[in-house]
Amino acid sequence: DAGVIQSPRHEVTEMGQEVTLRCKPISGHNSLFWYRQTMMRGLELLIYFNNNVPIDDSGMPEDRFSAKMPNASFSTLKIQPSEPRDSAVYFCASGLIGQGGQPQHFGDGTRLSIL
Amino acid sequence: DQQVKQNSPSLSVQEGRISILNCDYTNSMFDYFLWYKKYPAEGPTFLISISSIKDKNEDGRFTVFLNKSAKHLSLHIVPSQPGDSAVYFCAASVDRSNTGKLIFGQGTTLQVKP
Numbered sequence: 358d359a360g361v362i363q364s365p366r367h368e369v370t371e372m373g374q375e376v377t378l379r380c381k382p383i384s385g386h387n388s389l390f391w392y393r394q395t396m397m398r399g400l401e402l403l404i405y406f407n408n409n410v411p412i413d414d415s416g417m418p419e420d421r422f423s424a425k426m427p428n429a430s431f432s433t434l435k436i437q438p439s440e441p442r443d444s445a446v447y448f449c450a451s452g453l454i455g456q457g458g459q460p461q462h463f464g465d466g467t468r469l470s471i472l
Numbered sequence: 473d474q475q476v477k478q479n480s481p482s483l484s485v486q487e488g489r490i491s492i493l494n495c496d497y498t499n500s501m502f503d504y505f506l507w508y509k510k511y512p513a514e515g516p517t518f519l520i521s522i523s524s525i526k527d528k529n530e531d532g533r534f535t536v537f538l539n540k541s542a543k544h545l546s547l548h549i550v551p552s553q554p555g556d557s558a559v560y561f562c563a564a565s566v567d568r569s570n571t572g573k574l575i576f577g578q579g580t581t582l583q584v585k586p
Contacts, residue, residue, distance in 0.1 A: 361515070388572045400516075400561065400576040412571060448515055454572035460506055461574060463515030 359383070361464035363449050369470045375437040378467045381430055382451030390461060391424055391434050392448040400448070406432065407454065439471045475499045476564050478577035486585055491549040493580050495562035498543065504567035506574065507536060507547045510559045519560075520547070523567070552584045 362381040370376055382389050390405040404414040406426045414424070421440070426432040436443055446468050450461040477496045485491045493507075503524040508516035522529040522536045522545070529536050535548045549556055559581050563574040 390572070390574075399578040402573065402575075405571070405573060407571070413573065450515075452572045454570055459572070460518040460521060461572065462518065463508075465513070465515045 361449055361451050361462055363447075363464035363467050365467060366465065367468045367470075369472065370439060371472050372440055373438045374471075375435065376439045376443075376469060376471075378434040378447050378449075378469070380432045380434070380449030380464060382432070382449070383462055384430065386451035386453050386462075387429075388452045388454045388461075389426060389432050390450040390452070391432070392450065392463075394446045394448060394466070403434070441471045444469055444471050474578075475502075476562060476575045476577040478560075478562060478580050480580050481578070482581040482583070484583045484585065485552050487554055488551045491547075491552045491556065491582055491584065493547040493549075493560050493562075493582065495545045495547075495577055496543060497545075497564050499564070499566075499575075500543070501566045502564040502575075504565045505536070505538060505545050506563045506565075507534075508561045508563060508576075509556075510561065510579070516561055549582075552582075554584050554586050557582055557584045 364379045388407050391403040394400045403416040404424045409426045424434045446466045448466045450463040452461040453459045506521040507519040509519045510516045520531050520534050520536050522538050538545045559579045561579045562577045565574045
């Protein structure tokens with residue numbers, strides 16, 4: 358059974374460019390989470406969706422960040438314009454909430470470098 | 473405001489011995505706790521969890537203990553193996569809120585020496 362799939366695995370781009378990260382959650386999961394991992398702040402939640410609806414985006418750092426989930430099998434995280442301080446590893450995770458004590462399952466992340 | 477804290481950034485143990493990783497939390501509303509393991513260039517992998525109605529949960533070599541009065545949980549790995557060398561994150565949630573939202577600690581890097 359396929360896990361959470363993220364693409365690309367690595368992205369290197371210049372400051373000011375638009376960056377789009379993609380995520381395919383595990384089939385049947387009803388929640389999707391975007392995280393960012395940095396040395397300074399650790400693993401921080403950016404936004405999460407339940408049944409494709411954004412529930413809490415309080416972790417999104419700025420208006421330059423946006424996320425969408427047009428259907429149950431696909432989500433994007435977009436940064437426009439990108440800045441060097443956005444360099445980090447971005448993880449997507451999916452889970453099955455509402456059934457008590459279910460863990461989230463993570464993809465392998467996208468390592469983003471903004472030059 | 474760090475609600476979940478792992479105060480030890482790193483831990484080194486000898487193969488075959490016990491590894492004990494610790495985690496403290498401040499929010500008394502947390503009722504579900506998890507441990508994840510992370511290898512370099514991979515995403516965190518779920519390891520073991522515990523509900524607040526329990527004080528211990530065991531899965532093979534891994535045992536998680538929960539002390540609600542102290543707001544403390546720990547992960548015991550016995551016996552430790554070199555393949556256990558990884559970063560370990562504890563996480564907590566208010567499971568009854570049905571959001572699935574997890575708050576993660578900063579992680580502890582475990583090195584198991586052969």
